[in-house]
Amino acid sequence: MASDFSAKAGARPLYPNQDAVLTQLERRILSGALKVGDRLPSERTLCAEYNVSRPVIREVLRGLQERGYIEIHPGRGSFVRAVGASDLARPLARMAQRTGVTPRDLVTARTMLECEAAAMAASRGTDEQIDLVRQALEAHQAAQDLSTLARSDLAFHEAVAHAGGNPVIAVMFGSIRTLVYGLMLRSLSDREVLAAGDPWHQTIYEGIARRDPEAARAAMAEHLRLALDFYGADLDTPLDDVLARRGIQVARLDDELAGFG
Numbered sequence: 001m002a003s004d005f006s007a008k009a010g011a012r013p014l015y016p017n018q019d020a021v022l023t024q025l026e027r028r029i030l031s032g033a034l035k036v037g038d039r040l041p042s043e044r045t046l047c048a049e050y051n052v053s054r055p056v057i058r059e060v061l062r063g064l065q066e067r068g069y070i071e072i073h074p075g076r077g078s079f080v081r082a083v084g085a086s087d088l089a090r091p092l093a094r095m096a097q098r099t100g101v102t103p104r105d106l107v108t109a110r111t112m113l114e115c116e117a118a119a120m121a122a123s124r125g126t127d128e129q130i131d132l133v134r135q136a137l138e139a140h141q142a143a144q145d146l147s148t149l150a151r152s153d154l155a156f157h158e159a160v161a162h163a164g165g166n167p168v169i170a171v172m173f174g175s176i177r178t179l180v181y182g183l184m185l186r187s188l189s190d191r192e193v194l195a196a197g198d199p200w201h202q203t204i205y206e207g208i209a210r211r212d213p214e215a216a217r218a219a220m221a222e223h224l225r226l227a228l229d230f231y232g233a234d235l236d237t238p239l240d241d242v243l244a245r246r247g248i249q250v251a252r253l254d255d256e257l258a259g260f261g
Contacts, residue, residue, distance in 0.1 A: 021050045022060045029069050029080055040070065040078040100238040103186070106179055107227045111220075113172055114157065118204055118220040119213035120164030129163035130208055137205050140198075147256070150184040154257075156201055160220075163208065178253045182243050186234070187227065189246060197226045 028034050041049070046057045061078050064070045070078045095101070121133065136159040140152035154177060161173035173180075187193045200223035207216030228235065234242045243249070 018052070018056045018059045018063070021046075021052060021056065022063045024050070025060065025064060026067070026069065029064075034080050036080050036082045038080045039076075040080070042077065097240050100240070101179065102236050103183060103227060103231055103239055103242060104235045106176070106183055106239065107224055109176065110180065111224045113169065114160065114224065115217045115220045117161045117164050117166075117169050117173070118208060118216040120166060120169070121160050122208045122211050122213040122216040124165050125163035125208065126165070129159075129165070133159045133163055133205055133208055135159075137201055140201060146185065146188055149188045150181055151257075153184045153188065153201075154181050160204065160208070178257060179239065181257060182239060182248065182253050183227075185248050186242055186246060190230070193226065193230045196230065197223055200226075 034040065043054055043057050047054055061070065061072060065072050069080065071081045072078045121130065136152065136156040140149065140156050143149040143152045157180065158173060162170045187197060200219055203219040204216060204223060207219050
């Protein structure tokens with residue numbers, strides 16, 4: 001159902017540029033004035049409301065689409081969409097490319113986040129949440145090719161992040177999932193790292209299933225620490241360059257994860 005954004009008589013504010021219009025519409029989406037599934041007003045209505053040209057409105061709509069706020073369906077209109085994990089991860093992936101984030105940076109951040117997530121999953125996770133961790137583990141153990149291994153690895157760590165019942169931790173992990181996926185592709189394509197690191201998934205799960213926070217925390221810490229032992233020069237090389245040498249483009253990781261998780 002479309003929300004009513006028609007301008008009141010005599011009230012037609014002049015917005016100086018498309019960024020200002022985009023910001024106004026973004027705020028209305030974030031505030032809930034426009035809800036998931038709502039159709040935005042027509043281009044003509046938005047032009048009248050914001051006193052700008054149709055090309056400006058079209059650029060604004062493209063900007064909202066790129067940020068993951070809306071879906072544009074030709075002939076039907078623009079609709080507010082639900083924000084998924086990939087939408088949270090996209091800005092961090094771009095930041096990593098610009099600032100030269102290294103595997104060491106990412107491993108350090110993951111250790112701070114995921115060790116506590118594992119401990120919380122053990123102490124606070126419901127039986128259903130812990131069973132989802134088990135299912136993710138079994139799917140990973142059954143995976144054969146690199147892409148499936150990496151996706152199932154990511155799914156396992158996401159299940160652990162969600163099992164603690166803290167939505168902030170889940171969102172924080174979601175925001176780095178694209179980078180984590182890239183790191184997993186690097187690790188899982190290295191037989192030595194795969195052999196050393198993969199068995200720790202079982203140990204992490206066992207600590208969680210036993211409701212032993214310290215065991216779960218320690219297992220996760222050891223699992224993540226292995227990168228520090230095995231990555232060599234890659235550890236302090238920008239992640240973008242590390243992946244590029246293996247034929248993996250960070251810019252395409254979002255597309256690979258589209259619809260996943």
